[in-house]
Each structure stands twice: as structure tokens, then as C-alpha cells.
Amino acid sequence: MKKLINQADNVVVDALKGMEAAHPDLLKVSYDPKYIVRADAPVKDKVAVVSGGGSGHEPLHGGFVGRGMLDAACPGEVFTSPTPDQMEAATKAVSGGKGVLHIVKNYTGDVLNFETAADLCQAEGIDVEAVVVDDDVAVKDSLYTAGRRGVGTTVLMEKIVGAAAERGKSLKEVADIARKVNAQGRSMGMALTSCTVPSAGKPTFELGADEMEVGIGIHGEPGRERMKVKTAREIVEMMSDAVISDLPYKSGDELIVMVNGMGGTPLIELYILYNEFAQVAKAKGLKISRKLVGNYITSLEMQGFSLTLLKADADMVKLWDDPVLTPGLRWGV
Amino acid sequence: MKKLINQADNVVVDALKGMEAAHPDLLKVSYDPKYIVRADAPVKDKVAVVSGGGSGHEPLHGGFVGRGMLDAACPGEVFTSPTPDQMEAATKAVSGGKGVLHIVKNYTGDVLNFETAADLCQAEGIDVEAVVVDDDVAVKDSLYTAGRRGVGTTVLMEKIVGAAAERGKSLKEVADIARKVNAQGRSMGMALTSCTVPSAGKPTFELGADEMEVGIGIHGEPGRERMKVKTAREIVEMMSDAVISDLPYKSGDELIVMVNGMGGTPLIELYILYNEFAQVAKAKGLKISRKLVGNYITSLEMQGFSLTLLKADADMVKLWDDPVLTPGLRWGV
Amino acid sequence: MASLEQVRAWIDRLEAVYTENKEYLTELDSAIGDADHGINMARGFIAAKQALAENPPADIGALLKSVSMTLIKTVGGASGPLYGTFFLKAAMTCTGQTELDAEGIEKLFEDGINGVKQRGKAVVGDKTMIDAWEPALTAIKDTRQNGASIAEILDAAVAAAEQGRDSTVPLVARKGRASYLGERSKDHQDPGATSTVLMLTAARETLA
Amino acid sequence: MASLEQVRAWIDRLEAVYTENKEYLTELDSAIGDADHGINMARGFIAAKQALAENPPADIGALLKSVSMTLIKTVGGASGPLYGTFFLKAAMTCTGQTELDAEGIEKLFEDGINGVKQRGKAVVGDKTMIDAWEPALTAIKDTRQNGASIAEILDAAVAAAEQGRDSTVPLVARKGRASYLGERSKDHQDPGATSTVLMLTAARETLA
Ligand SMILES: Nc1ncnc2c1ncn2[C@@H]1O[C@H](COP(=O)(O)OP(=O)(O)O)[C@@H](O)[C@H]1O
Ligand SMILES: Nc1ncnc2c1ncn2[C@@H]1O[C@H](COP(=O)(O)OP(=O)(O)O)[C@@H](O)[C@H]1O
Ligand SMILES: [Mg+2]
Ligand SMILES: [Mg+2]
Numbered sequence A, B: 001m002k003k004l005i006n007q008a009d010n011v012v013v014d015a016l017k018g019m020e021a022a023h024p025d026l027l028k029v030s031y032d033p034k035y036i037v038r039a040d041a042p043v044k045d046k047v048a049v050v051s052g053g054g055s056g057h058e059p060l061h062g063g064f065v066g067r068g069m070l071d072a073a074c075p076g077e078v079f080t081s082p083t084p085d086q087m088e089a090a091t092k093a094v095s096g097g098k099g100v101l102h103i104v105k106n107y108t109g110d111v112l113n114f115e116t117a118a119d120l121c122q123a124e125g126i127d128v129e130a131v132v133v134d135d136d137v138a139v140k141d142s143l144y145t146a147g148r149r150g151v152g153t154t155v156l157m158e159k160i161v162g163a164a165a166e167r168g169k170s171l172k173e174v175a176d177i178a179r180k181v182n183a184q185g186r187s188m189g190m191a192l193t194s195c196t197v198p199s200a201g202k203p204t205f206e207l208g209a210d211e212m213e214v215g216i217g218i219h220g221e222p223g224r225e226r227m228k229v230k231t232a233r234e235i236v237e238m239m240s241d242a243v244i245s246d247l248p249y250k251s252g253d254e255l256i257v258m259v260n261g262m263g264g265t266p267l268i269e270l271y272i273l274y275n276e277f278a279q280v281a282k283a284k285g286l287k288i289s290r291k292l293v294g295n296y297i298t299s300l301e302m303q304g305f306s307l308t309l310l311k312a313d314a315d316m317v318k319l320w321d322d323p324v325l326t327p328g329l330r331w332g333v
Numbered sequence C, D: 001m002a003s004l005e006q007v008r009a010w011i012d013r014l015e016a017v018y019t020e021n022k023e024y025l026t027e028l029d030s031a032i033g034d035a036d037h038g039i040n041m042a043r044g045f046i047a048a049k050q051a052l053a054e055n056p057p058a059d060i061g062a063l064l065k066s067v068s069m070t071l072i073k074t075v076g077g078a079s080g081p082l083y084g085t086f087f088l089k090a091a092m093t094c095t096g097q098t099e100l101d102a103e104g105i106e107k108l109f110e111d112g113i114n115g116v117k118q119r120g121k122a123v124v125g126d127k128t129m130i131d132a133w134e135p136a137l138t139a140i141k142d143t144r145q146n147g148a149s150i151a152e153i154l155d156a157a158v159a160a161a162e163q164g165r166d167s168t169v170p171l172v173a174r175k176g177r178a179s180y181l182g183e184r185s186k187d188h189q190d191p192g193a194t195s196t197v198l199m200l201t202a203a204r205e206t207l208a
């Protein structure tokens, strides 16, 4: 394992120190328990938006803390859900009296830990609502399983919901928007190479020199199918089919689209992939209103990408366009 | 070789199409010859800033086209200088009557091709000045060689000089600022893994499982020294020493700092590296006024990073803070 | 009777067991999860042992509560809240006690295991730690009713849990991270069921 | 005398030669450069040949000018402007001509090579294509003064260029991308000097 780190067990703390040093104007970092809050927290009379999850997906979530997006993020160990004490402390630190929304990616660990945190906060009189993101079409949805994983839609949700909160909407309104984003968002990912969890010291999985894993999770969880590598066009067509047919997205729909790198994918490739998706969208009559092309929800140094589509009405697009000022996403300021 | 591409020979065109599809509000793309110009080009009565170089370093240069930064970028084949016809056409397309500045990274090919382009443009009455960036301290400087390579300072120069042009400064003033940035900027890079040029099909160099290459160029050119991998702290200390002692940067200096990923380095590692540099800077009395942490001048999928320091006076910092609206860098709008 | 010291020895033993089996459990989790189960368990029990050393609790309830709080704060993931709940519920049945007889041991596991079931909502056959816990609970209750000793009870629990752990191999996961794999989760042993067997084995070695 | 057709055959031959040697030249450039020299040369001469086929020029000057323009537009890198300059300067000495005698051949190479030298500012010993061009030029002038034929002149040029190419191996590069390597550029043959030898060899095969 070659990584630009000091000690495998210290990567989360060392990276938090780097974020604190780099962005003192945008955020503050607590180390025990670990959480990041926006520099001006708590913001009075605003719903606070809190998220969190395992580390290794940067800029998600810490890089999205700031005006117009998250009030706080709780980083777990690499690929491991954070713990309730972090979430409780972060929630208290940002609570502005108008309630707190927890954005939770649908993994058993994240759900259970956020549940405990919500209980603890509610016991202390803070109004908490949780919204679970489960947008990964690679996973079969079923009442009898843990359901779908939460992936790319989380990024779009944090932006849109953060804007709604900034506009002064109530906790119920903000939570409703979050649920709508989740209902209308779908994603799928693929990988050319594995990631290596620092403390594990070796790649999570092995792929042959001509193989790819389609339907990969953001923690290197195996996907739908392992197959021979194909061209960017074939891969995008295959993944678009899976994502588009799931909701389904229909001709005339307006979309916010994200072509997201997994951490080790060069930008030149992400643009090649975006070009292929733009052609698919055109052929299907889908209108791309807004888009992100870059690394937003990653899986350490994994090479690969994910595609996220969100059916967005005019209100959602307005919230999307609202100013945002975070290390990872910035416009309008 | 596993890459998310269609055909090795088409990566540049396919990626250009992706950029055109993704950013029609910011830029326009010409395919024959290949160049990218800002959407509102030519801007009347403004010095135009043009750069270019081999592809594979995205977002440099095309991702920096837009208001407050570059007026045009000329992408060559992967790691190969673009040709004078591209530069000539781009220069004409953005010339607003106040002269055009060419920002050239110091590689024989880039320098020669830009020279020819400047001759062609001047013959047609366009006032062109060229500034060469040669900031890589890994390479010994000498009158008798090709000199130092142009690397990270290029990004900072494009931002600062773009702002100066936007403020309406004359070609001479803009060129003087560019030369000052180059004089006060220094960089050095390192790699944990090689990149693979798509048309070559195999890694440019091989590194052992416990080796790194220090002083690497952005085209996978071998560096100063191959050595055993060290910790982030040791690597940053070693590279900081080389960069700081070169100008030299002195206690009390105000800096713009870039910790730049080579394309395959996860953001969590870049923050770990930034933390180490912040500590070095503190110990040496260097003041970090502004910083970038992310992928700005890459080398395809190479894992590694580079460190760039720029001694910046108050005027430079003001230009840095001016609004910029490009795919790769955006603030103030 | 199991003394406060013995319960403390159980936790100390678990620290050693999970440290030894860190790679093995992580390996199992690589195949159908995210390669962290061993790391999570080792981190949690290193912290739990340390917390007990720093603030030695005066009774078994307080001890198990301390373990629970530490696990919840340090493990994360799915196993953190689940094992955390186990020790929390177990602690509540032992409040103020300094030794446990066979009935006490039964209650400890019964309440603990029921807590895990309620928390995770998994049932036998879902390919989770419940596949080890549930048969262990049945074995504990059956043997206890027949008047068995703590040693006999825990022998039976370990044997049943081992069978349950082995039964996870052919299953398709329906809960936890492995469920995302669908059919591809077959032919792999569940890491959580494996760590549960280790927990019971350590109990057998220390509590009886 | 070398006819317009022979000059055209030279360029067509170069297309074949650089396509055949694409990997070899790229390999040499991997060691001390950026792994593209063969790709660059092949791309340039495929385009140059095609341009001549699409618009067959009526004289040698026009033909060499077309080659120059195509190379400048398609090769890029350092070798594009350098070989582009070679053909541009060579073209200027042949304006309007449809055949070249020995003196014409001498002028073609003399002006071409001097163009490359002025453009790149390299001297013998810098480990560049000049290490092949310069001794070739000396050989061409020496043999021509002694009244040699075109065949004899080009034989001498090839032999001298080959020696020059081989002489680059032990050198430390002082120009071009290899110069960034300092001492580490030793013990490698310069790709540009190698492509220059190929250009002269093709000239010998077609112009005499
Ligand atoms: N709903 C559940 N109920 C009971 N056990 C579960 C449940 N979900 C997951 N598990 C157990 O947790 C184990 C995984 O733990 P761990 O790897 O530490 O957490 P994570 O899956 O969050 O990375 C699984 O092997 C399984 O036995
Ligand atoms: N200043 C120079 N003068 C003459 N030849 C040069 C000079 N710089 C480089 N070269 C030649 O160019 C060759 C490299 O060409 P190429 O690989 O196509 O361009 P690049 O170095 O831009 O990738 C070198 O091997 C060398 O012979
Ligand atoms: Mg986990
Ligand atoms: Mg090149």
C-alpha cells in the first residue's frame, strides 16, 4: 500500500487538521468528539442540516460544510459510520432553535447510529428529523433487506436542502424537500480498480487487467456484475439504461446530472463520460438543466465513476442556484 | 491499460466535446484547429490571455477559460505541445484590440510553437507578448540547458493575470505582473505511481511497491531522485525545504500556496499534506494568505502531488480575490 | 458463580481475541462488506478495556454499561450500535450486582440478545450475527431449564453459535451491507456471526 | 539529378519509415522524455503524405513548403517546429525548381539544417538531433566540394549522421526535455538524432 499519509490510524484526524488549517474562514473542527461545523454556527432561527458518514469520500461530507449547504458533518473512521456521540454533539453545536435535519445514507451502521443520536437529541428537547438517502439502482430494492445504498444523490440533496434551510423554511418543509430529492434521484457506479482502506493495508478487491466492476458501492462493496472493460460509450449507455429505466426518467424531464469521479479518475475521462451521457440524454429527450462534473463523493483512490440523475422542478433548480460557500462547492459568493 | 475512454487517439476531442456540452454558458470550443475560448470572446478593449499545452493536465488549461482567467486555451495531444495554427486561431478569436498575452510553460516544444504563433499573429498586426513559466525547482537552472520546467505556478499566474486583464490593465502591465508571478513562484512534485499515455498504452515508468519518484514532471518525466516511500510529514518537509530554500522564501513572507493532486490522489491525502505544510510554514514564519487544495494541474491518473509557493504582495492577493468564473475555479460570482 | 472480576476478565479477553482476529474478521468483511469489521471490533475492545482500567466499576451492571458506552462511541458501523445494545441491555439486568449465578447469566444473554434483535430487526436466516445469537439463546435457555452449570450453559451456547455461524455460509444476505450483494453474498461466512462466536467463546473461557 | 517525383517519393517513404519505427522512437523517448516522439513523427508524416496526395505541388519548393506546413500543424512538441523549420528553409532554396543537381541537394540540406540550428539553438554535444544533423552537413559539403554525385553525398551524410546518433548515448542532455534529467540522461540514445538518421537514410534511398 502506497499512500500519502503518516499513520493508517491517524488519517481522519490528520485530514481534519488540514481542513481546519485550510478553511478557517468557512468552518470549525472539533476533535473529541469529531465533527465539523460552519464557522458561524449556530445560525439563529434557521433549520440546521447535519450529515455524516465514514471518511474516505471527500469532499463529502466535511467539504460541503458552509453557508448554503451543511451546518455540520460528522466524519467516521474510513468507511465506518460515525458514532452517536459525534452526531449528538454536532447537532447541539449547530441547533439554532428551528430544528435539525439529519441526512443519513442508507447503511445499517449509519441508520442505527443516527437513530441513537436523534433519540439523545430529542431527549434534550431538540427537534430532529432524519431523511435517509437510498438511491443506488445497482442494489435491488426490497422490504425484506437493508434496501438500497445511499450514494450520489446525497451531494445534490445536501446542496438543495442547505439552500432551503438558508431561505428560512421550516423543519417540515426542509425535510419534505429532502424526501422529494431522494424520491427523484437515482445513481449507479462502476470501478476499474479497487480502493485500499488504510488500516486494512491491501486492496478491498482484485480486478483483472481487463475487468471492471459495475454497480460498485462507495466503500468498495462488490457490485452487480464483473465484466470485461468496455468503451466509455458502452459503459455510459449501460449505466444510463439502468438509472433512467429505474425511476423511470421520461422524455421532457428536466435533470440535474452529476458525473462523479471515484477519487482516482482523471478529469479528462470524466469529461469524456459526460459527453457520452449528454448524447444519451439528447436521444431520450431528457433535458439537462444543471450538472456537476468532478470528484464529489469518492471512494479513496478508486478509479471509476458514478452517474447521478435528479428530476428537478423549477423550485429545485432555484434552490440549486442559490449561493453556496463551502470548500467543495462554491458559487454566487 | 484500463481507462474510461473510447479510443486512445480520440481522447482529446471526446473530452473537448464533454467540456462544450457541460459548460456552454462559460466557453465555446473550436475543433479545427482545436481551441477553447470564453463564451463572450472577444472582449473589447481588454488584454486577452491565452495559454495552452499538452492535454492530460486537466483542469489546466481549458478548465480555466472564463471570466477573470483565460480568454483561450489550446489543447495539444496528450502531453504534446499544441501547434502554432491552434495558437494563432485562438489568439485571433479572443483579440480585443488591446493586445494578447501568451502564457507558455517552459518546454522546448511549447516555447517553439508559441514563438511561431506569435510571429504569425504579429505579422497580422496583433500585439502579442509571451511570458514563459519556469518554476520547477526539481530541475537545475542553467543558461546552457532548456532551463526549468513550467508547472504549478502556471495555475496561480493564470488566475492573477486574468484578473489584471479583466481590470483593464495594459498588455505591458499584465505581462509585467505575469513575469513577477513567475519570478516569485516555485514548485516541486512527486509521484507514487506512473501515468499511462493513452496512445502509448503502458505506464511511462515503473516504480517498486515501496518506491516514490521525487521531483517528477507533469508528463511523467523522471525526477531528481527515486527513493523509498516516506510519511506525508517527511515528504512535505523534504519538498518544502527544496522549494523554500530556492527563492528563498523568508520569515514574514506572505504566500499563496497550492497543494495540488496529480490526478489519482484522493482529497483526504491532499488535506493531510496541507496540514503538514501549514506546520512547516508556521515553524518558518511564512504566512499563508490564500491557498488551493485539490486537483489543478494533473498528470492523467498519476498518484502524487505538487507543492507550489508564490510570494504575494497585497496587490497580487487583491487580484487573486477578484471574481473568477471558470469550470475549474470559481468565486465572487 | 461468575464474579465481577470474571466479567472484567471476559472483556479483557475480548480485547486480546479481537486484536488477534482483526485481520481474519476484516478479511471476511472484504468479501461481502467493506473490510472493516475486525478493525472496528479491535478498536472498540481496546477502548473498552482501557476505560475499565481507568475507572474500574464497582458492580457488573456498571461494568457492562461502561463497555456499552465505549463500544457505541468507538466502534461505529453496524456492529457498534448492535454490540453496544447487547451490553446496554445486559447491563440493565445486572445493576448493582457483583456476582451472577446461572440464572443471572441466562438473563444477561437473554436481554442482551433480545436487544440486538430489536435494534437490528434481523431474523435467523438473514445472514447476520443473529444467526449465531439466536441458537445460542435457545441453547442457553434449554440448558438452564435443565439446571445446567454456567460452564455447561456456555458450552452449549458456543456449540450452537458455531453451528449458526457455519449456517451463514450458503445464505443470501438480507440485512446489513452484504445484502447489497444479493446472490453474490452466497458462499461466504458472515463476519458478525463470526465475531459473536468469539464473544461467546471468550465468555466460556472466563465466566465459568 | 533528383526529380520532383523523387522528392515526393522521399516523403512517402518517410511516412512508411516513421510508421514502422513509431514504437521504437517512442520507447527511446520514454527513457529520457515523455514517450511521444514516434507517435509525433508518424502522425506528422501520415498527414504530410496525405496533403501531397490531395494537392500535388508542381515544384520542389512548393512540395517542401507543403510538408513543412503540415508538420508544423500536426506534430507539435519540440520536433514539430524543428523538422517544420527544416522543410521550410529547404523549400525556400528550391522555389520553382523541378529538379535538383548535387549543388541543389547541398543547398537544400545546408539551409534546412542551419534553420534547425537557429531555431533550436542546440550545438553538437547537447544530445539532440543536431548531433546527427551537424556531421551530416559537414559530410555533404566536403563530398560536394570534391565533385561527388548525389548518391555519394547522401551515403556520406548517412554514415556521418549514424556516427553522430551513436555519439549521443553517453552524453548528458543540455537541450530539450531530456535536459531536465541531468546526469540521469546518460546511457540513452537521443530519439531526435535517431529520427534524423531515418530521414537521411530515406533520402539516400529515394533522391539518388
Ligand atoms: N440489521 C442487522 N442485524 C444484526 N446484525 C447485523 C445487521 N446488519 C449488519 N449486521 C452484522 O454486522 C456485521 C458487519 O459489521 P461491521 O463490518 O462492523 O459494520 P459495517 O457493515 O457498517 O461495516 C455483519 O457481518 C452482520 O453480522
Ligand atoms: N533545442 C533543440 N534543438 C534541436 N533538437 C531538439 C531541441 N530540443 C529537443 N530536440 C529534439 O527533439 C527530440 C524530442 O522530440 P519530441 O519527443 O517529438 O518532442 P517533445 O520533447 O516536445 O516531446 C529530442 O530527442 C531532441 O533530439
Ligand atoms: Mg463499515
Ligand atoms: Mg511531448
Ligand SMILES: [Mg+2]
Pocket: C029, C033, C034, C035, C036, C037, C077, C177
Ligand atoms: Mg464492515
Ligand SMILES: [Mg+2]
Pocket: D029, D033, D034, D035, D036, D037, D077, D177
Ligand atoms: Mg517527446
